[in-house]
Amino acid sequence: MRPVTFRKLLFQCLFLVVILFLVVVIALKFGAVPVSLYALGRDLLRVLLGQSSQISSDYGLIIQNIRLPRIILGIIVGASLSVAGTSFQALLRNPLADPYVLGVSSGAALGAILALIAEPHLPLPPAFEALLTPLCAFLGAAATITAVYFLGRRQGQIESNTLLLGGVITASFLSAIIVFLMSTVNSSNTRGMVFWLMGNLSTSFQKSIYWLLVAGFFIAAGVIYGTANDLNILLSGEKEAMHLGVDVRRVRFVVYIAASLLTGLAVSVSGAVGYVGLIVPHLMRLIFGSDHRTLLPTSALGGAIAVVIADTLARIVVAPNELPVGAVTAVVGAPLFIYLLRRRLA
């Protein structure tokens, strides 16, 4: 394996950061309210200088309270899903693995739907009520992670195939419960649930949620990055890794939990945005190689770029209405995956 120098990694990441920045500027420009690039630059400068109070123009509030938070949410969700996807592909040694393969998204969806059903019957303070759905989604994801972990254990440690089978069947069982619930509850709720299942970044959150997400992302992604070397060795085979002194049991446990938490965080705020966690890692592997020390950070940036682009399209393609972002990622993602597959075979 080629050595990864710090300088090279920095250069690659910088390259992606520049692209991400450009994508964010474009995403900020397009939307229901037209904004000129000049005004955007001037106001960005003011925000950076801490003079955001001077932005008095009519669009300033919209950009600040709706468009920018949504872009930030897209960045976090995209980065989380891609890092989780990369991790699961290494953990399960399966190129088809994505963040949802072990049922985390189904668990989160079930939690959210239960919250939507229960919400009208609970006397909650309004500020908490807005948090109930994402909170229950996260609890659903956490419960699924725990259940699948115990299903996937064999002789006290995680075994890839058992984990995969346990996860897939858990996902399908949870989906069955969701279908059951959706066909029995009052129909006026199902419309919101369906949109939730398709993945959506239009939800507005209190500012503290964003900090929570950012913190969660850096902790979980940092933990996974700490095992990057071990993941590289693990890919060449479990026995080899053990001989080389890798604590396989610990690495698997840590990566499994951290990647699942990343997925849970992403799904609890955006629903199941598909394909990003599957394709971005493959794309980055193609461009930057399969060394996880490079692959993990580039995937994070690549995922952020992909989701921000997809969500911008979701906002503007049928404006003033919008599409669920999951519909865009699926339409673009599936053909892209086929292309990558044929390319690999050729």
Place this chain on the structure above:
Amino acid sequence: MVGDTDYCDYPPDAKNKTKVGGGINPSLEVIGSLHPDLVLVAKSFNRLETTQSLDQLGIPSYATDPHTVADIISSIKTLADVLGVPEAGALVAEEMQHRLAALQQRIGGLPPKRTLFVVWTQPLISTGQHTFLADALRHAGAVSIVDSSQDWPQVNLEEVARLQPDFLVFAESQPGSPSREVEKLATLPGWKILHAVRDRRYAVISDAVNRPAPRIISAIEDLARQLHPEAFAEKPGSAKKTMEKENPPFRPSACAPFPNASRPLEGQFTSPGGCACGR
């Protein structure tokens, strides 16, 4: 009436009828066992497959697909004809039309309020221009800011913030709960920038407005009352007189000329379920 669906809640007696399941997936066996002379279906709630299956069982069905309030009225008339009680249908239709006309006289001259009808908040789903719901808004002296040919479009919140509706309109099965929804929205940065949320300009009406039935008129009147309170304010003398002229009581027992603005339309034609929220 021998049976209805799991979701039928009006009139209260509807809950005691034999249930045939949901609107999308009713039990054909239960329907068959009830031996109905006619099954009522609505294109927006039921599936075509269900009516085809009913056909095969030899059970006739009557379908409606109203896109305007006028469609609803005419379908009620047709239904009465089908049921062999054309006089009753004509009476109901006439009363509905009369109440709409009276309302039109009262608020027709006022500029319509720009509203956002909120079907679902996160994600934001509203109603398109070709639904009877949008038409109901028009009858209530409101115009939807959402211009979509989709029936249930997901609307971009930015667009709403740009257009700044005068009112947010919610339809609720239970009066009282909607204020919670608005309190919830008022805590979110994206919604807080809507003037209507900040100033608590919202109208809450019965979910009867979602149903293609006579009660929709009460919901429309209720909405008009909340959007244009000035038109319903009691002016001494003259206003009351014209009101009585415009709105002669159809049912002597129930229909007092419009009660004052703060009271819901209790006792009129459609009874409590039809009119939510007297705030």
